[in-house]
Amino acid sequence: MLNQLKAIIQYLLPKQFLTIIFGWLAKKQLGKVTTWMIKGFCKLYRVDLSEAKLTNAADYKTFNDFFARELKEDAREIDTAENSIIMPADGVLSQFGTIQDSQLLQAKGHFYSLESLVACHPDMIKYFQNGSYATTYLSPKNYHRFHMPCDGTLREMIYVPGSLFSVSKATTESIPNIFARNERVICLFETELGPMAQILVGATIVGSIEVDWAGIITPPREGIMKRWTYSDEIKLSKGQDMGCFKLGSTVITLFASNAIEFSNNLKVGDVTRVGQKLAERI
Incomplete structure (x- = not known):
């Protein structure tokens, strides 16, 4: 029942409009406001920034920079077996x-x-x-x-x-x-x-x-x-x-x-x- 309710909400949401607004906001350099939003996002979703090349929320100028963050060189081990x-x-x-x-x-x-x-x-x-x-x-x-x-x-x-x-x-x-x-x-x-x-x-x-x-x-x-x-x-x-x-x-x-x-x-x-x-x- 809950999933059906979520589906109905998805049909009703102005998805394109919300995505445009969020995309516009995510590329803005808002200084301390951006840092505060990134910290709040990390806390809400339990994002582990210790694996990223930039581990401090203040190092990201925009939300998009945070989303596109790269990991440290040794953060992921690649299985190199030939097959x-x-x-x-x-x-x-x-x-x-x-x-x-x-x-x-x-x-x-x-x-x-x-x-x-x-x-x-x-x-x-x-x-x-x-x-x-x-x-x-x-x-x-x-x-x-x-x-x-x-x-x-x-x-x-x-x-x-x-x-x-x-x-x-x-x-x-x-x-x-x-x-x-x-x-x-x-x-x-x-x-x-x-x-x-x-x-x-x-x-x-x-x-x-x-x-x-x-x-x-x-x-x-x-x-x-x-x-x-x-x-x-x-x-x-x-x-x-x-x-x-x-x-x-x-x-x-x-x-x-x-x-x-x-x-x-x-x-x-x-x-x-x-x-x-x-x-x-x-």
């Missing part, structure tokens, strides 16, 4: 498994289609049919940067406009097709495993999605799909920083059929940390 695939983000493993009949599990009782997730891109539908997927939810308390799960060469990036529903556990269990309805950035890579995609899903109050090779992808929110193609100029290694959310959201990682095998000890709800083993190459 290992690593977690792309700190958060919670909300779902993972095999894409069966083009369906991915969003939450108990809720499925969504591969076609809708990749905006009906014919090549990606072919690449990931009967493949594997892992969904990582980044809450407000988490480190907000996302990383490469394996070595790869970027081939394509697509911005898909959409809604900005919350992607918290309560709403993913109540609102159908959230990940295929929300704004997202799809990054397609060529890897030794075959094609691999990292899909960066927007949400309410996520003021920005940014990637290291192109900067801020959203905003602006112009309501049109955008596409970029690449040859061999952008190569990223396992564990390398890809970009950030300006507040938490979700990363969906797609692999081709028979490319990987998930670690035996994984279960839905596991806490994830960048660099930990997610799977290994078959």
Whole structure:
């Protein structure tokens, strides 16, 4: 009942307006006010700043600087085994498994289609049919940067406009097709495993999605799909920083059929940390 109430609130909220206002506020340099807000946020969500390169709230000029914070060099250990695939983000493993009949599990009782997730891109539908997927939810308390799960060469990036529903556990269990309805950035890579995609899903109050090779992808929110193609100029290694959310959201990682095998000890709800083993190459 409570989840249904939260879902109704999500439908009624002016999500775009709230996100625009928060995004505007988050990039303002407000001095002591910014420091006070960051300290309050850290206390409310139990954010551990001791892992960050800048450990003092006063060192961040804006809220966005705080959200995009980098970690100390030794804060995350990367599994360097040749066949290992690593977690792309700190958060919670909300779902993972095999894409069966083009369906991915969003939450108990809720499925969504591969076609809708990749905006009906014919090549990606072919690449990931009967493949594997892992969904990582980044809450407000988490480190907000996302990383490469394996070595790869970027081939394509697509911005898909959409809604900005919350992607918290309560709403993913109540609102159908959230990940295929929300704004997202799809990054397609060529890897030794075959094609691999990292899909960066927007949400309410996520003021920005940014990637290291192109900067801020959203905003602006112009309501049109955008596409970029690449040859061999952008190569990223396992564990390398890809970009950030300006507040938490979700990363969906797609692999081709028979490319990987998930670690035996994984279960839905596991806490994830960048660099930990997610799977290994078959």
